[in-house]
Structure formats: C-alpha cells, structure tokens
Amino acid sequence: MKHGIIIACLIGLTAAVGVRAADETNAPPPPGHGPGRPMMANILPPPLLNQLALTADQTTKYNDLNESFKKDAANVRASSSPNGGTTNSPTAGMQPDVRQALRTLHRSYVDKVRAILNDDQKTKLDDAIQHGPGRGGHGGPGAGTNPPPPPTAPPPPADK
Numbered sequence: 712m713k714h715g716i717i718i719a720c721l722i723g724l725t726a727a728v729g730v731r732a733a734d735e736t737n738a739p740p741p742p743g744h745g746p747g748r749p750m751m752a753n754i755l756p757p758p759l760l761n762q763l764a765l766t767a768d769q770t771t772k773y774n775d776l777n778e779s780f781k782k783d784a785a786n787v788r789a790s791s792s793p794n795g796g797t798t799n800s801p802t803a804g805m806q807p808d809v810r811q812a813l814r815t816l817h818r819s820y821v822d823k824v825r826a827i828l829n830d831d832q833k834t835k836l837d838d839a840i841q842h843g844p845g846r847g848g849h850g851g852p853g854a855g856t857n858p859p860p861p862p863t864a865p866p867p868p869a870d871k
C-alpha cells in the first residue's frame with residue numbers, strides 16, 4: 712500500500728514538473744535580458760534614478776537628455792553596423808573602437824546629468840558609479856549596508 716502511494720506521488724510530481732517545463736520553454740524571455748539587450752539603453756539605470764529622487768524639473772531635464780542619448784547611441788551603432796544597425800544584438804560584431812565611442816558618449820551624458828543634480832545627488836551618483844555593478848561593489852539588495860562585525864580578541868586566560 713505504501714509503495715502505491717509513493718509511486719502515485721512520484722507520478723504526480725513528474726507530471727507537474729513536465730507541465731511547468733513545457734510552459735517555460737514557450738514563454739518569451741523577459742525584456743531587457745539576454746544577448747539582445749541594448750548596451751547602455753539609458754544614461755542611468757532606473758534603480759539609481761529612484762535613489763537620486765529627482766525633482767520634477769530635474770526629471771524633465773533628465774528625460775530630455777536620455778532621449779538625446781538614445782538617438783546619439785543609435786547613430787553610433789548604425790554607423791558601425793554593416794547592415795545599418797538592424798541586427799538583433801546591438802553589440803554583435805561591434806568593434807572595440809565603437810564600444811569605446813559608446814562609453815565616451817555615455818560618460819559625456821553622465822556629466823550632463825551631473826550638472827543638473829544637487830550636491831547630495833552628485834555624491835550618490837558618484838558612489839553608485841564607483842561601487843556599481845561590474846566593479847565588485849554590488850552584491851545584491853542591501854549589499855554593503857551591514858558591514859561584517861569587527862574581529863574579537865580571544866578572552867583572557869582565567870587565573871587559577
């Protein structure tokens with residue numbers, strides 16, 4: 712009897728896993744992930760924008776700069792692509808000098824954004840750039856908020 716129940720549970724589990732696997736293979740990948748993700752789609756990532764807490768005026772100026780950045784980056788990509796920038800992956804076949812041109816363009820726009828920020832926001836931006844993803848400082852949500860405890864000295868020997 713016990714063997715029958717165990718076998719029925721295993722069959723049910725196998726069927727459920729198979730159905731889930733079939734559903735996942737048909738689902739499209741989330742937008743903005745994978746090899747087709749545009750390199751530097753925005754000047755600043757949305758989480759950083761939320762952290763900066765831009766005012767309405769700053770948000771308007773940032774949005775204008777971001778649209779201009781997207782157009783300029785698309786022009787750089789299009790001028791470097793053999794088929795006019797219509798590849799599925801914007802970085803596919805991209806030459807190192809084109810990547811460098813995009814990095815330089817991005818830095819120039821970050822400087823333009825920095826010009827519209829107040830001192831506290833500039834500090835947050837500089838900290839995020841220095842410790843952001845890809846530079847070893849990002850360990851996920853809450854990373855760096857709780858430093859490790861200082862090492863403790865061994866207790867003194869008890870007198871006998």
